[in-house]
Amino acid sequence: MANSDHYTLISADTHAGGSHAQYREFLDPKYHDAFDAWRGEYRNPFSDLGDDRRLRNWDDEMRNRQQDADGVVGEVIFPNTVPPFFPTFVLFAPPPKPEDYELRLAGVRAHNRWLEDFCGRYPERRAGIGQIFINDIDDAIEDVKWIKKHNLRGGFLLPITPPDIDWIKPLNHPDYDRLWAVCEDLQVPINIHGGTGLPSYLPDPSSSLIMMQEISSYSRRPLLFMLLSGVFERFPKLKFVIAENGCDWLPEMLTRMDDMLTRIRDRGQIGELRYKPEHILPKSATEYFEDCVWIAPSFPSPKDVEIARKIGLHKFMWGSDYPHDEATSPFSKLTLRQTLSEWSEAEVRQFVAGTAADVYGFDLAALQSEANRVGPTVKEISTRVTAADIPENINESVERNMLTAV
Numbered sequence: 001m002a003n004s005d006h007y008t009l010i011s012a013d014t015h016a017g018g019s020h021a022q023y024r025e026f027l028d029p030k031y032h033d034a035f036d037a038w039r040g041e042y043r044n045p046f047s048d049l050g051d052d053r054r055l056r057n058w059d060d061e062m063r064n065r066q067q068d069a070d071g072v073v074g075e076v077i078f079p080n081t082v083p084p085f086f087p088t089f090v091l092f093a094p095p096p097k098p099e100d101y102e103l104r105l106a107g108v109r110a111h112n113r114w115l116e117d118f119c120g121r122y123p124e125r126r127a128g129i130g131q132i133f134i135n136d137i138d139d140a141i142e143d144v145k146w147i148k149k150h151n152l153r154g155g156f157l158l159p160i161t162p163p164d165i166d167w168i169k170p171l172n173h174p175d176y177d178r179l180w181a182v183c184e185d186l187q188v189p190i191n192i193h194g195g196t197g198l199p200s201y202l203p204d205p206s207s208s209l210i211m212m213q214e215i216s217s218y219s220r221r222p223l224l225f226m227l228l229s230g231v232f233e234r235f236p237k238l239k240f241v242i243a244e245n246g247c248d249w250l251p252e253m254l255t256r257m258d259d260m261l262t263r264i265r266d267r268g269q270i271g272e273l274r275y276k277p278e279h280i281l282p283k284s285a286t287e288y289f290e291d292c293v294w295i296a297p298s299f300p301s302p303k304d305v306e307i308a309r310k311i312g313l314h315k316f317m318w319g320s321d322y323p324h325d326e327a328t329s330p331f332s333k334l335t336l337r338q339t340l341s342e343w344s345e346a347e348v349r350q351f352v353a354g355t356a357a358d359v360y361g362f363d364l365a366a367l368q369s370e371a372n373r374v375g376p377t378v379k380e381i382s383t384r385v386t387a388a389d390i391p392e393n394i395n396e397s398v399e400r401n402m403l404t405a406v
Contacts, residue, residue, distance in 0.1 A: 005378055007348060008364055008371035009332065010074035010356040012296035013193075013243045013319030017057045017081030017090065018114040026113035027084055031106045035084050038103075042082070056323040057081050060121060063323075070329040072320060073370040074353070074362050076127045076154050076296075077119065078193055078243065080323075083107040083131075090131075091196050095159055095168055101135050108133065109143070116150045124366040129154035129191055134161075135168055137175060141182050148186045153361045155189030155239070160197030160222055171222050172229035184235040189359060194219045194244035194298075219245050220253075223293065228257070232288040233281055239359060244298040244321060247307050257285035290315070294359055299328045305339045305351070313350040317359065331394055333376040338385040345378050 018026070020039050027035055055062050057080050067075065079090045084107035085100070086093045096104035108131040119126040130147040132140045147156050161168045169175060183190055197218040201207035223242060225231075232238060261284055264275050281288075290312075297304040298319035308316035318336075321327035328335045340348050357364050 004368060004372055006371045006375040007071075007378065007381060008074070008353040008367050009070075009072045009318070009336075009375055010076070010353045010362055010367075011072050011320040011322060011332075012076045012241075012317035012356045012360070013298040014072075014075040014077050014322045015057070015080035015324065016063070016077045016115070016118060017079055017083070017111065018118075019054070019058060019081070020084070022058060022114055023084050023107075023110050026117070027110040028106055031084070031103065034103060038085055044082070053323070054081070058118065064122070064125075066330065067322065068370075068374040070320065070322070070332045071374055071376045072322070072329070072332065073367050073375060074125050074127070074356070075322070076129065076243075076317075076319075076356065076360055077115070078129050078154075078157060078191070079111060079115075079131055083111040091193060092198075094200075095161060095165055096133060096135060098135070098167060101133070105133055105135075105139060112143070112147065112150075112152065115152060119152065123151070124363060125370070127154040127360040127362065128152040129189075130156045132156050132159070134159055134176070134179070137179055140179050144179070144182055144186065144188055148188050155183075155191055155241075155360075158190050158192050158222060160192060160219065162197050162199040162218065164199040171225040172231075177231075177234065180231055180235045180238060183239075184237045187237070187239065189239040189241055191241045191243060192219065192222050194242075194246075197221060216245055216249070220249070223253075224257075227285055227288050227293075228281070230281055232292040233283065236291050238292045239294065240292050241294045241296060241317075241359065243296040243319060245295075246301065246304050247295045247297045247311075247316065248301070248303045250295065250311070251307060254286050254289060261285060294355065296356075299326065299335065300339060302339055308351065309343070309347065313347060314355055314358075316351060317356045318352045331391070333380065334385060334389065334394075336376065336381050337383055337389075341382050341384045348378075348381060 024032065024035055056066065081090065082088065083090055085103040086107055112130040115128040115130060119128040130143065130152040132143040134140050144156060161170055195215060198211060198215060201211055220242065226240065260270065261281055263270055264280055268275055268280070294315050294317065296317040296319045297308065298321040300318065320329050320332050322329040336352065340351070353364060356362060
């Protein structure tokens with residue numbers, strides 16, 4: 001890959017977003033009055049968007065300085081903050097109801113324009129992921145084409161429809177084939193992200209405990225819907241990426257689906273459920289995964305990286321989750337030492353940069369000078385972490401993985 005003593009680190013999971021004042025500049029002017037009224041009523045419930053930490057989302061100097069210190073020279077940027085007319089943080093907001101759709105759509109389009117400007121200031125380092133809604137497929141197709149035309153090479157974040165939403169068609173509906181065809185033709189990556197797709201919960205303290213147990217499974221539902229409904233059979237050149245959802249669940253899921261699909265192909269039925277020939281998929285789930293799916297397990301655990309290595313590093317990308325509290329930053333180099341110290345140089349390069357470059361179009365040669373300036377050295381990553389290396393101020397998710405291995 002690269003002939004250098006330094007690794008090029010590309011985080012396939014970071015987040016950014018504009019301030020409300022910035023979003024207003026990119027909002028269609030006909031919505032300015034409605035935006036001013038909405039903004040006047042909005043109350044920010046998120047501490048990291050209310051103090052100086054919020055600047056990491058849009059301040060180039062602060063962001064680049066912190067990413068440099070963490071050794072990261074390339075980033076795939078998911079949305080963050082609260083776009084115009086959203087009821088809450090962008091990843092947690094439910095899909096818009098019909099009466100809210102026009103304003104919410106104007107909000108995500110303002111975000112996409114802001115993101116084009118944000119990524120355009122450092123085009124080699126930043127691959128932005130735009131936003132769409134799937135309430136209206138024609139609008140979604142229009143936005144995907146806009147995302148491609150305006151070089152948001154991260155593709156788009158696919159909204160996950162929670163099971164209690166009945167005004168949006170589920171992802172296995174054949175009407176979406178028009179959208180998947182455009183994504184395949186334009187080679188626009190489709191991304192889903194952990195923490196999304198949750199249904200409504202009873203306002204009770206126990207609900208947060210239930211949510212924490214269910215959150216990962218809801219975030220992975222689109223993979224089941226698209227794979228088992230034959231989307232990857234009909235559109236075998238799609239790029240479908242699952243970010244910040246680990247990967248320790250993947251082998252069991254693929255094995256379970258492989259077994260089910262094999263039995264259906266061999267017998268045409270499972271128990272009393274019978275399947276017509278046109279509903280029987282010709283390939284295994286593992287084969288569809290190989291064709292169309294990539295995983296970006298942010299702040300990966302030792303088990304995650306073991307699974308990634310076993311399945312194939314060409315399907316996996318490292319992610320830091322900057323600037324969130326559970327991110328590996330500013331300890332990414334330390335965590336990479338802890339998880340990858342016994343890997344070969346070629347394996348490390350593939351995991352921390354090579355796959356992301358292939359999926360999202362990063363130019364590794366263009367990033368090399370920055371990597372030589374701030375990236376970790378091959379020798380550094382090959383040095384095993386000891387208990388003495390762990391600083392006192394390390395965050396909880398990083399500490400948990402560290403203490404497992406030292």
